[in-house]
Amino acid sequence: MFLGIPKRALIIVAILAGVGLIYVMGSDKQVSEGATGGSGGCRVTVTADVLNVRAAPDAGADIVGKFNQNAETDAQAEVQNGFRKIAENKWAKTEYLQPVSGNC
Template sequence: MPVKVKWSGKRTLVTLVLLGGIGLLYVQGSDQRREQGQEGGAPASSDTSACRVESTEDGVRVRSAPAIDPANVVDELASGEEVDASTEVKNDFRKLSEGRWVSVDYTRPLEGTTC
């Protein structure tokens, strides 16, 4: 059974403002993705678009530089955690993003990606 709604001027105005706000947010999001080169959800950098890795152990340390130093640990990955990565490898560390590196000994490229 359909519900009848009495549309007063106030309800109509509130509805139009809400729909206009949603439309504005959508347009701004589209502009930001276009500026970042991510239209359609694709990553901006071709360096990270095709590479994705998975942690093979729990507590894999993510470092700020491609070197072992207790002071450069910035994060940890759980076993099986998947992250976007770069094809760049230095000193047996794969670059995940700016200031984030992980040992290649404790990660593996996901099937279907090119790392």
């Protein structure tokens, strides 16, 4: 026992925390397979009222543009840190992009 907690419970909590950490780290940076040249063969619709387009896949990166709700744009299959690459140095949060066609 450690601090009154049974050893078995501590092991289970540690394993669950480890699996959760691996899941979170793995979902932050992923590149989708099958990316093609050009626009990446992907078209998306904006679901947010106003969506900021950033210079890098980071919430603190400079805003380089904006999309209004229901706007459609070409996108690439590349996703990093929860942002989808729209074009060179243009990234938008994936949770506000709905795939229309292609391999998003």
